[in-house]
Amino acid sequence: MFCLLGGSLFNAKISALGCYAPPRVLTNFDLEKMVDTSNEWILERTGICERHIAAPEMATSDMAVEAARIALERRGIEATDLNAIIVCTVTPDMLFPSTACLVQDRLGAKGVWGFDLVAACCSFLYGLTTAAHLVSAGAHDKVLVVGSDTMSRIIDYTDRSTCILFGDGAGAMLVERAENGEQGFIGFMNEVDGSGGDCLKMPAGGSRMPATCETVENRLHYVKQEGQQVFKYAVRKMYEMCRDLLAKHGLTPDDVSVMIPHQANRRIISAVAERLGVPCDRVVINIHRYGNTTSATIPLATRDAIEGGKLKKGDLVLFAAVGAGYTVGASLWRWNI
Numbered sequence: 409m410f411c412l413l414g415g416s417l418f419n420a421k422i423s424a425l426g427c428y429a430p431p432r433v434l435t436n437f438d439l440e441k442m443v444d445t446s447n448e449w450i451l452e453r454t455g456i457c458e459r460h461i462a463a464p465e466m467a468t469s470d471m472a473v474e475a476a477r478i479a480l481e482r483r484g485i486e487a488t489d490l491n492a493i494i495v496c497t498v499t500p501d502m503l504f505p506s507t508a509c510l511v512q513d514r515l516g517a518k519g520v521w522g523f524d525l526v527a528a529c530c531s532f533l534y535g536l537t538t539a540a541h542l543v544s545a546g547a548h549d550k551v552l553v554v555g556s557d558t559m560s561r562i563i564d565y566t567d568r569s570t571c572i573l574f575g576d577g578a579g580a581m582l583v584e585r586a587e588n589g590e591q592g593f594i595g596f597m598n599e600v601d602g603s604g605g606d607c608l609k610m611p612a613g614g615s616r617m618p619a620t621c622e623t624v625e626n627r628l629h630y631v632k633q634e635g636q637q638v639f640k641y642a643v644r645k646m647y648e649m650c651r652d653l654l655a656k657h658g659l660t661p662d663d664v665s666v667m668i669p670h671q672a673n674r675r676i677i678s679a680v681a682e683r684l685g686v687p688c689d690r691v692v693i694n695i696h697r698y699g700n701t702t703s704a705t706i707p708l709a710t711r712d713a714i715e716g717g718k719l720k721k722g723d724l725v726l727f728a729a730v731g732a733g734y735t736v737g738a739s740l741w742r743w744n745i
């Protein structure tokens with residue numbers, strides 16, 4: 409046995425990636441017909457051109473299964489080879505059973521355990537970090553992390569301040585034990601700050617405010633957001649988290665080959681990258697195509713980075729996100745695919 413990660417037995421790496429975006433596209437021009445907005449306003453204030461919307465019969469587990477199957481196929485393994493499935497989502501098919509159970513069943517992953525992880529736009533990063541620790545502790549060989557969100561089901565399409573921002577999608581990454589001295593997971597920093605809970609939330613449908621005719625009439629089962637407050641917090645905390653994580657590992661922004669941030673607003677991403685000093689050609693932005701898909705932004709952006717030739721084997725990747733909660737997270741990986 410040897411020690412790699414401050415007490416860890418093994419190193420963990422990301423060994424496969426799969427993504428799914430539903431085929432239907434909702435453009436800014438479509439939204440112009442639904443609410444009082446314009447393509448120019450949306451583009452200028454957010455960077456979004458279009459987002460994908462799931463068909464009515466499709467739920468979060470269905471998109472998760474599509475993404476998971478691609479990741480498993482790319483790695484050439486069966487679902488039964490997995491040890492655990494972590495489904496990261498704020499839009500589970502239902503409150504229980506967990507979406508992880510539904511995905512496990514649909515994949516035929518007999519004998520595998522799993523759970524849902526709820527950390528809004530940080531869910532996927534928290535899932536990756538959790539998986540990396542399960543693997544590096546030697547508890548598991550292979551953990552599938554799936555981020556899947558059907559945001560269109562909790563968005564109020566009469567509220568122009570939120571309905572322009574979100575889209576649906578899913579992405580999966582397989583985290584497994586690295587071999588022969590390969591480096592994968594390097595480190596992470598996560599933080600939650602519940603004092604910001606009121607700034608971004610879905611008020612009704614939980615134990616605090618169960619569903620009633622009144623909650624439905626008052627549109628309380630939709631996302632409510634204080635946009636400007638979330639914006640300012642996101643810029644400050646994402647920057648601080650990335651800065652501190654790099655410093656903790658004796659790295660500088662110059663060492664980062666590719667920064668893959670959560671895609672909530674192009675202006676948030678640009679402001680963070682500029683403060684950090686990571687040049688824009690090393691920052692992945694695909695928000696124009698998908699909007700904010702919550703738990704799926706990071707895998708979708710990673711796929712686009714690979715396909716665009718921006719992310720290659722051996723690169724140092726910095727993932728970062730801020731989400732409702734507030735939740736904040738960043739992690740560093742040596743890319744292995």
Ligand SMILES: CC(C)(COP(=O)(O)OP(=O)(O)OC[C@H]1O[C@@H](n2cnc3c(N)ncnc32)[C@H](O)[C@@H]1OP(=O)(O)O)[C@@H](O)C(=O)NCCC(=O)NCCS
Pocket residue numbers: 444445446449450453454529568569572634635636638639642672673676700730731732
């Ligand atoms: C939501 C967001 C795009 C709004 O942009 P903004 O520049 O802050 O805009 P404001 O909320 O200050 O609104 C400015 C004006 O535009 C209007 N406006 C809001 N949405 C609009 C839309 N879709 N189309 C046209 N006008 C709009 C507002 O009503 C306001 O009008 P007023 O000045 O007459 O009152 C921005 O705050 C944001 O992206 N916040 C962070 C969101 C986020 O990251 N959420 C997820 C976190 S994971």
